[in-house]
Structure formats: structure tokens, C-alpha cells
Amino acid sequence: MTWQVVFHFFTLCSVAVSHPPHYSILEEMKINAVVGNLVKDLGLNTNELEIRKLRIVSHNNRNYFSVNLENGNLYVNDRIDREELCGSEQSCFMDLELLAENPVNVYPVKVEIQDINDNSPLFSHSTYELKISESASPGARFILGNALDPDIGTNSLQSYTLSPNPHFSLGEKTDSEGTKHPELILDQSLDREKQQKYALILTASDGGEPQKTGTAFIAIEVQDANDNYPVFSQDTYRINLNEDSPVGSVVLQLNATDKDEGSNAEVTYSFSHIPEKAHDVFTMDSQSGIIKTKGQLDYELTKMYQMTVKAADGGGLLAKCTIIIQIVDVNDNAPEIMLASLTTPIPEDSTPGTLVALIHIKDLDSDKNGEVSCQISETITFILIPSSNNYYKLVTATNLDREKNSTYNITIIAKDEGSPPMVTKNTVNIIISDTNDNSPAFEKSFYNAYILEHTLAGASVLHVHALDPDDNENAKIIYSIINMNIDDIPVTSYISINSMTGVLYAQRSFDYEQLREFQFQVMAKDSGSPPLSSNVTVRICIIDKNDNAPKILYPSPDTEGLALFEFIPHSAEKGYLVTKVIAVDADSGHNAWLSYHLLQAPDPTLFTIGLYTGEIRIGRDLPDIGSLRQKIVVLVKDNGVPSLSSSVTVTMVVAESFLQAVPEIKRHPSKSDNPSNVTFYLVIAIGLISLLFIITVLITVIIKCRKPSIPPSFGAYSRNVYPQFTLGCPSEISDTSLPFPFSYDVCVTMDSKQNEIAYLKPVQNVPTENLIDTGDSVIAVKFCAASAQKLLWEPEKLAARTTEYVSGLLHGAEAACSHNPHSAVSSKQCSLLPTQNFTSL
Secondary structure (H helix, E strand, O other): OOHHHHHHHHHHHOOOOOOOOEEEEEOOOOOOOEEEEHHHHHOOOHHHHHHHOOEEEOOOOOOOEEEOOOOOEEEEOOOOOHHHHHOOOOOOEEEEEEEEOOOOEEEEEEEEEEOOOOOOOEEOOOEEEEEEEOOOOOOOEEEOOOEEOOOOHHHOEEEEEEOOOOOEEEEEEEOOOOOEEEEEEEOOOOOOOOOOEEEEEEEEEEOOOOOOEEEEEEEEEEEOOOOOOOEEOOOEEEEEEEOOOOOOOEEEEOOEEOOOOHHHHOOEEEEEEOOHHHOOOEEEOOOOOEEEEOOOOOOOOOOEEEEEEEEEOOOOOEEEEEEEEEEEOOOOOOOEEEEEEEOOOEEOOOOOOOEEEEEEEEOOOOHHHHOEEEEEOOOOOEEEEEOOOOEEEEEEOOOOOOOOOOEEEEEEEEEEOOOOOOEEEEEEEEEEEOOOOOOOEEOOOEEEEEEEOOOOOOOEEEEOOEEOOOOHHHHOEEEEEOOOEEOOEEHHHOEEEOOOOOEEEEOOOOOOOOOOEEEEEEEEEEOOOOOOEEEEEEEEEEEOOOOOOOEEEEOOHHHOOOOOEEEEEOOOOOOOEEEEOEEEOOOOHHHHOOEEEEEEOOOOOOEEEOOOOOEEEEOOOOOOOOOEEEEEEEEEEOOOOOOOEEEEEEEEEEEOOHHHHHHHHHOOOOOOOOOOHHHHHHHHHHHHHHHHHHHHHHHHHHHHHOOOOOOOOHHHHHHHHOOOOOOOOOOOOOOOOOOOOEEEEEEOOOOOOOOOOEEEEEOOOOOHHHHOOOOOOOOOHHHHHHHHHHHHHOHHHHHHHHHHHHHHHHHHHHHHHHHOOOOOOOHHHHHOOOOOOHHHO
């Protein structure tokens, strides 16, 4: 902790003393001299001095006083110089701080330092030299240097005395500060020829006890009288000086003459009066009188200098002359180009004649050197029109177009008429501000985009981009889709656009088979005021993906074999067209390019199929046999990647005639080239169903027999529900035949392994030729005849199977019609389906 901190802490804890001790001592007292007794003056106890550690606190590096802890006396500890401490102040005090501990107290002590006469008066120079002309008149005064005494009061300087001399006496002059200055007064005229030099002693005395003095020597030289003045050759000198004169050029050499001899004839030159600005430009040699330039001349700053030169001889006589220096202008200043006003940027829709800038041309030179002509580099878009007082107007000359040129650098050329001429160029940058005079323009006049079908929603489809040559907000483009409908659906349900980037995104996953292409318009609108816009047509084309397998229309794979038998006569030769597989593909392009292949064939050489036509033909001569039955599987494959395919099974029956083909079909009612467990389970299920049906019929017959109100005959019951009919096939198959009022209309089964039967419908006045409908039905009647013959040959199953077959056929036909009205079951055949429910039989 520093002493200052301790001091301040103790000051807070100090006890105020109502009358602090005050001592007065003389300066330069001996060390260990007693100043006073602090114990007595402060009312302290002598026995407590050591305990309370009484001491003087010093705030500088010197301790002028100390305290004796035995008796409490205050002693001088160092040399005390009042002049060093207080200078020339009349009163000099030292404020001491006495610190006591236990308890802590700070006692102020004031010590006055009294002056003693310890300093003698002292002159600034030990010798003063004076030159006095013998022509000096009595009473002339010559100021001498004064002495200084740092003491005060009576100990300070009190008087001056001069050694006795008949020619001189001493005088005093007191200034406003009270300082006395001695003066030498000439009492008698001097005669240089009698005495050339005088030596006097000047004494300064103070008022102290004992008195102290200081002396200075005065050396006086009597000079010869100068009775002739220097003379210039002319009173006024006029000089023309070019402003481009180099530094150090001689301007003039003066020559003043003096008829005196010796020093009175020695002439020195000096400027008596010279303007302040000429001090830095001209200099003069005091001995030779040569005036030279020491700084640069500038006509534009100062055109003329006038000064006075004095010539002094050795006796102090003076002569004066006037010098007038005229600065001659040279073409050293290039023209100045100043923009009094500048308007930039300027709107591009400004009309011709719009003021852009006001230009002021100035040349500091004079006459022709200051005559300036002005022009600009750009003379098409802007022109320069002279105005008054060296002002020019820069105005537009044509219409502006910021999109062609957004900035102009106009070079202003100013040229004076000096020799050589001086040229100044200044470039003015003019910015053209934008106005919304351009509509956004799309990079293309029409956009085509292709997107693969089933692409996920949110995928980027296309980036439309429009450019607007305007600037800032006028060029900020916002994209939007113009509202329109596609098949009564808003186009925004199909596509969306990022209003800032112009990127189009799919809003849904597209299906090529439902929508192949659509188009709409995109609008690009800028943010100007008023806004401008433009439209572009965008066409989105859906790229087909091979997502649809070929669909076989004929033979229909949904009929489960009812229409899959093809009759081939024995007379057919090689190349005979047996049938044609017809298939379509909902895809397009290569994805819909179909090819036909024989996937399974017992004898691959017997039948061939057209690769792209699907025509099945006989590949070689038929074998000489009674009848032949072959089942082939046709594969229809598209050309997509990966390829998709469908297959259909066609059974070929070779016979001499159609009637011979029926037994072949009958012998294989449920045989399959590839039997499986499914067929086995199906046969068991059919058997169980047949058993349940027989039991149901027996129970129904018993119940009917017990009710005499119900007719017992099956035919009577049938008349309330269905028309009576008799199953029958052509006489070649069986003696039983169908009556003419019933026609074969359609044979439908879901599997070729099941027996086929045609449902019958009464038709009035049906001609015989309508028994086989070759125009509307794809399924041949020959299969229906074969199915009917199969039932006639197994009469034990007729009752049990009739309802089953009829019901199955009806359900199959109804499903086929509802699923695809244009399938192998023709629309006419679908219309002949009965509305009654045969399951009630």
C-alpha cells in the first residue's frame, strides 16, 4: 500500500486541530536547527511519542524536517532555499503533515520560510559595448542592461551607480512591472579626435545587511561623424519578370554610393518594406545589393510586387528606393473544368434536350492564354451548348435506351489559345436509370417437356426462363400458370410452377394410357409499375413406360376354354390358316410392338405362327389319321424393356368333318396336357356339389308330393319360371334335337376343362339358318353341340348337372359382359342373357 493511500486513510481518521502550529524560520538554517517543540504546541504527552510513532509525512523526495521522538522537537533536516522553493513570491510557506499512530491522527504544521540576503544582483552581460558618434548631442540616452536579484523586499535590487565621468551620467527608467532599467546619459559632446574610447563601471546594489552588489563593464567607442548619405542611381526601379523564371534568377542589382570615407562609405542593403508574400519569393544580398528569386513566381497569385530597399552606410545614414516588379503571364495553367451541377442517373425516357450537367470552364491565365474552347467526345447522344460567362450545358440529343447503353463516359475537352496550347480533359460518368419499357421474353417461343409416366409427384419437369433487359424491380420476374382446364380439371392439378425460378413440377403421377399430352400457358410478369408480361405455350408429353402387358382379344383367355377349340379339316394343306390370335397393348411405340410365339406345342413342326401377324397356319401336311387333338400355348410379347407378355391356350382338333371332331372333344372333357392338383380338387368339389344338389332335389320332390295344390309335373313348374325346352343336338350326334323355337346363342365357360353348355331362350319364328350365328358370336355353335352331346351320352348326370351348368354359364356370361361388353361375348349375346334366377330350380 502506497503512502498516499495510507495518508488518505489516516486523513479520514484524523482529529482536527483548531489552531495548527505555525513556525517561522530563516532560509539556509543549519541542519538539525530546532524549529519548535511539537509536544508542547500540540498538547501531546512526551511518553507517548515512541508508541504513537510521530513522524513527518513527505509528499516529495526531500525531507526538509524531522521529529525527535525523545523530546518532540522539530528539526531542520535539509538545506532550505526560499528562492528555490517559492521563487519571487513575497510569502513562502511549507505545509507539513504530522502523522501519529495509536490512535491515528494527522496534525497540520505550517512553516514560514523568511528571506535572507543570500543573493547578489547579477547583470545578464559582464560587458556592454556602445558606439556613440561624435556628432551625438548632449542629453542623448543609451539603454543599458539591468541586473536581477532573486531576493525579495529590502534584500532585492535597490539602486544603480556609475563610475564618475565628466561626459556621462546615470539615469533610471522604471517599467510597468516596477523593474528599474539603467540608462547612460550623454552630458557633454564627444570629440573623437581627443578620446576615441571610454570605460565605465556600472554597479547594482541591494538593501540587505550586509549589502551585496553586482557590476558590469561599459565599453564606449566614439565614432566618426557621418555627414554624407548613400545615393541610389534612381528613386524607382520597374522590372518585368516572366512567371516561369527559374528559382535563383537575378532580378536586379542595386548600387548606392557614399562620398564618405572608411566605414561611413561602406553601404549595406536591406529591405525596408516588403510585402509578407514577397518574403518567400525574393532575397537580397546585403553587401552586393543583388536581388534574386528564391521561390516560384505565379502570375495567377500575384501579378505585381512593390518593395522598398534601404542603403545604410557605416555611420547609420540611410537612403531608400522603390522597386516595382511586374510579373509577366505565360501559358502555364491548363483550363479548369468544373461541374456546376450534374444530374445522374437520368431516366431512359428523358426527352431530347434534357439538361444533364452544367459545366463551368475557367483558365487562370490572361489574354489569349485564358481564352478556352470546349467540346465533348460524344456528339450523337449528347451535345454541348455554350451559355454565358464560360458556362456550357450538356443536354441529351436523342432518345435514350438503357438496354442498349446503360452508362456513358462523356469526355469534356477544354483547350486554351496559348502557345503552346494547353488541354484539359475531364470524364463525366452518366448513368441511365431504368424504366419498365420491356416485357419479359422467354428464351423459346414454345416449350416441349417430356416426362416418363408414373414419375412421382413433385418431380421437376421443365425450367422455363424469361429474360427482361430492364433493371432491378423492372427485371424481377414472377412466373405463373394461366388458369385453364384439361378435361374439366384445372391445369394446376397437373402441374405447378415455382414463381421465382420458373421450374415446373408435376403435381401427380401421370399415366400415359389416360393422358398422353397436354399444353398450357405460362405467364412471366415483371415487378415494374405498371407491370409488363408475356406468355409462352408449354406442352407436356408423357413418355410411355412399358407398364401394360399385351391383352389378348381373341381367343379370349377369360372364357376358360369354351372358345379355344379350332376345327381343322383333313383336307387342309400346308399354309392353311387355322386361326388368328389378336392382341393389343395399351402402351405405344416399341412398348406396343407385339410379337407372337409358340410357347408350347406337342409337335412344333405341325403349326407355325406369324411373328407379327399372330396367324396360326399349318406348317406341314397333316398326318393321315382319323382325328387329332393338339393343345398349343401362344405367347404374345411386347418389345418393351423389360418385356411383358401374355399367353393363351388354343386346342386344335383335326377331323374329316365337324361331327367327327365332337367325339374327340368328348373323349377329353377334362384332360389337360399339364394336369395339376388344382384340377383334382376341382373335380372333388364338383362331385360334392352335385351330391348336395341331388339330395336337395329329392327333398324338394317329397315336399311337393305332399302338397296336392302344387302340380307334380316338372314341366308345369317350369312354365311359371322358364319356358319348357328339350335339350337336343343334331341327328348325327343323337336322335334328340332342340326344337326350332330355341336358338344357340352363346356358350360361356371359365375353364376349358369344364363341360360347355349353351343357355337357351325361346325365339319365335326363328329360321333354321339362325341356329348358328356366325356374324355376332365369336364362339362357334359346334362347341355347344359337343357339350349337349356330352350330356346326352351321360343321362344319369343330366338332372344333377343341368342346373349347375346353366347357373355357371349364366354367372360366367354375366361376369364377362359386365367386365368387358366388347369381349368375345358380343353385345347381342349379352342382351340375350335371361333375367331369371336358375338357382331356384
